[in-house]
Amino acid sequence: DAGVTQSPTHLIKTRGQHVTLRCSPISGHKSVSWYQQVLGQGPQFIFQYYEKEERGRGNFPDRFSARQFPNYSSELNVNALLLGDSALYLCASSLPTAEETQYFGPGTRLLVL
């Protein structure tokens, strides 16, 4: 079975641009979460979606938005990129109950110049 997949693997943007990151969950998983990991830090929670509804939001500015599609895949959008948005963006999927393990994808490495 395929794990969580993310695209693209790497990308380079300049300040002020917009970026869209994509995530496909494990088959059967209906919950998708997004995390940002800055170098040397642990991942920080951005969003969680379940059944296309936002179920949780971390402490990130409104420049960050996300959505979930009927096939449970998800997009993370970041507007007006700042240098500080350079990070590894991780997607995780899980079964909907709170006690379930979250399975992470390989991440998208974003560099903002």
Added chain:
Amino acid sequence: KQEVTQIPAALSVPEGENLVLNCSFTDSAIYNLQWFRQDPGKGLTSLLLIQSSQREQTSGRLNASLDKSSGRSTLYIAASQPGDSATYLCASQAGTALIFGKGTTLSVSS
């Protein structure tokens, strides 16, 4: 606000040594505590998940314990190998978000 701390930040050991990684959290009202492994530049691999009602979980050479009353979890790695070299992250879950520590970077020399 939940805070998760991992000590030490880095650890170097010779092959074959048994070792313990520590994780502490400030809010004991958690659903579960998870340990992950991260190789450089890669995503996270789930190692063990301990439910709030459990005391420990084991998988192969790994054993994780949870003491909610003291806000502590430990990851015990037996007979370490060079392939165990990676960053180990613990994360508590209460609600929708996982709250991560900064990780312990382990280096096992042959």
